Amino acid sequence: MDQFLTNYYRLMSALSLAMDFSSHGLMKHHMRVTLISLQLGRLFGLSQGQMDKLFSAAMLHDAGSSTWVEKDQIMPFQSKQTFEHCHRGYLLFKEHPLFHSIAEVILFHHDRWDGVGNASGLKERSIPIESRIIHLADRVEVMLKEDVYILQQSKFICQIINQHGGRMFDPRLVEAFNDLSHRECFWLDLKSEFITEILAHHCPVAHKELGLPEVTAIAETMASVIDFKSPFTHRHSRGVANVSFLLAQLIKLPDNECSAIKIAGLLHDLGKLSIPDTILNKNGPLTPIEFDIIKRHTYYTFHILKMVNGFEKINHYASCHHENLNGTGYPFKLDSSDLKLGAKIIAVADIFTALTEDRPYRSALEKEAVEQILRKRVKTGAIDPELTHLLLAHYSEAEQAGKDLSDKFFKNH
Numbered sequence: 001m002d003q004f005l006t007n008y009y010r011l012m013s014a015l016s017l018a019m020d021f022s023s024h025g026l027m028k029h030h031m032r033v034t035l036i037s038l039q040l041g042r043l044f045g046l047s048q049g050q051m052d053k054l055f056s057a058a059m060l061h062d063a064g065s066s067t068w069v070e071k072d073q074i075m076p077f078q079s080k081q082t083f084e085h086c087h088r089g090y091l092l093f094k095e096h097p098l099f100h101s102i103a104e105v106i107l108f109h110h111d112r113w114d115g116v117g118n119a120s121g122l123k124e125r126s127i128p129i130e131s132r133i134i135h136l137a138d139r140v141e142v143m144l145k146e147d148v149y150i151l152q153q154s155k156f157i158c159q160i161i162n163q164h165g166g167r168m169f170d171p172r173l174v175e176a177f178n179d180l181s182h183r184e185c186f187w188l189d190l191k192s193e194f195i196t197e198i199l200a201h202h203c204p205v206a207h208k209e210l211g212l213p214e215v216t217a218i219a220e221t222m223a224s225v226i227d228f229k230s231p232f233t234h235r236h237s238r239g240v241a242n243v244s245f246l247l248a249q250l251i252k253l254p255d256n257e258c259s260a261i262k263i264a265g266l267l268h269d270l271g272k273l274s275i276p277d278t279i280l281n282k283n284g285p286l287t288p289i290e291f292d293i294i295k296r297h298t299y300y301t302f303h304i305l306k307m308v309n310g311f312e313k314i315n316h317y318a319s320c321h322h323e324n325l326n327g328t329g330y331p332f333k334l335d336s337s338d339l340k341l342g343a344k345i346i347a348v349a350d351i352f353t354a355l356t357e358d359r360p361y362r363s364a365l366e367k368e369a370v371e372q373i374l375r376k377r378v379k380t381g382a383i384d385p386e387l388t389h390l391l392l393a394h395y396s397e398a399e400q401a402g403k404d405l406s407d408k409f410f411k412n413h
Contacts, residue, residue: 007309008208009200014307015222016059018300021274022071029141031199032190034058036137037130038202039186043176046129051204054130057102061109061134063221064088066228067277074110075142077160078168082110083119092224097217098210105130109138113170124170132170136161136177139168141190150191154181212259219266226269230280236353239402240321241265243349243391246401248342250390261342264317268346271300271319283360298322299331317342321350326381344384348391351377353402367395 016030037058041051065071065085073081090107093099108120108131115123143157144150158181165174180186189198210218223237244265248258272280275297279290286294302319305311320334320343327335355370365373371392378385391398 008205008210009203011218011308012056012059013196013199014304015218017307018222018270018273018304019060019062019066019225021300022068028195030059030062031195032141032144033061033134033137035189035195035199035202036140036180037133038199038204039180040133040137040173040176041130043179044129044133044173048204050130053101053105054133055204056099057105057109057130058134058137060093060099060102061089061106061138063092063106063225064090064228066225066273067230069277077139077142080117086110088228092221096221098214099221102130104128105134107131109134111135112168114167116167132173136169136173140177144190150187151184154187157181212256216259216263216266219263222270223266226272229272229275230277235403236357237266237269239353239357240268240346240349242401243353243398244342244346246394246398247345247349247387247391250394251387253341257342260314261317261345264314264342265346265349267305267314268301268318268321268350269297270304271297271302274300281360285361295322295330302331313340313342316340317346321346323347324382325384329382345387348374348383348387351383352391352398356399356402371395 013031016034017028020027020029020031034055037054038051041054046054062071062074062085064087065074070085073079074085086107086109090103092103093106094103096103105128108118108122108127111118111120111122111127111131112135113124113127113132115121118127120127140157140161143153143160145153158178161169161174161177165171189195192198219241220238223241226237227234241262242265245258245262248261253261275294279286279293282290298319298321302315305315305318308315317340320332320339323329323332323334323339323343324347325336325339325344327333332338351374352370355365355373358364374383374388374392377383378388
């Protein structure tokens with residue numbers, strides 16, 4: 001696992017899809033915005049480098065918005081509540097080894113052409129061209145309706161965009177949009193069942209060779225997005241990753257395997273972006289219906305990571321963290337014979353990390369209570385006894401690992 005030759009488009013598609021869960025369902029907002037942006041960029045004559053930057057920025061432009069409440073706030077066409085998620089996205093990417101070049105694009109992607117109300121103080125051509133393109137594409141996308149045939153919407157959307165040319169939007173980009181809007185295929189593509197394949201055709205870069213540092217950095221980015229979802233899990237994904245990595249090292253697994261387990265720990269709750277905020281932040285026991293909804297998060301983790309070439313092992317480790325050795329877990333009802341060691345490690349690390357952090361219905365548990373619960377889970381045949389005993393023998397070290405927020409973003413925010 002020293003090097004991945006992975007399909008960059010499929011990796012970015014998986015990340016963007018995970019971010020597109022909202023109270024309205026799975027929106028594919030990022031894919032549509034990217035599809036519009038790339039076509040505008042080509043008509044506008046952007047260079048290859050600009051197109052590469054535009055693709056990545058469009059696919060990740062709302063990374064600073066994880067809660068469903070935030071997503072709903074930025075949906076209205078002339079929403080005034082856009083700065084916070086732009087700024088959070090900027091902080092997320094400004095020192096990122098792979099995505100640092102898109103940080104400012106994301107920061108300014110809601111800036112108006114005329115500068116009115118822009119917190120940045122920028123206007124017109126001082127706003128990065130990629131930000132201007134994403135702004136227009138984003139506002140086109142939020143006007144799309146699910147219950148109206150797409151070709152019946154095009155005229156109205158064009159009218160609104162043209163009304164705001166020279167004010168909200170770069171007038172030259174509006175002209176480019178008008179060119180695109182005459183093509184029925186442009187609109188049909190936006191609502192097509194085949195949008196993933198259509199966008200792949202427009203993607204300016206498909207393959208990149210990613211080393212472990214880059215793959216880990218991408219996983220840390222997604223861990224941040226996941227953990228934005230609730231103030232009670234602001235360090236959970238990184239905590240699980242660190243405790244899992246510690247356990248893997250203690251049993252002397254090869255370095256590459258330790259790294260794979262850490263990446264899986266960072267991504268294990270990817271599917272929690274599909275869970276309503278009200279359930280994650282509930283101050284009390286979950287109802288049977290609410291718990292059934294929680295159970296879908298590992299199912300979505302599995303299918304999202306399944307999109308990424310080369311992630312088969314990582315996917316198993318990540319998506320099976322709620323399976324039990326006795327076959328009573330979820331969502332696949334796997335038992336010990338089906339579960340690989342990495343999945344067993346993350347299962348133990350996940351329970352330990354959850355018990356040692358605050359939750360909306362309780363404070364972090366003391367050591368004695370944590371030990372009691374873990375030993376009970378061993379007795380019922382849920383988790384691996386040897387891994388559990390090893391963790392308890394290194395309790396202080398594991399507790400410190402779970403609270404080690406090495407990521408600068410979390411130290412400052």
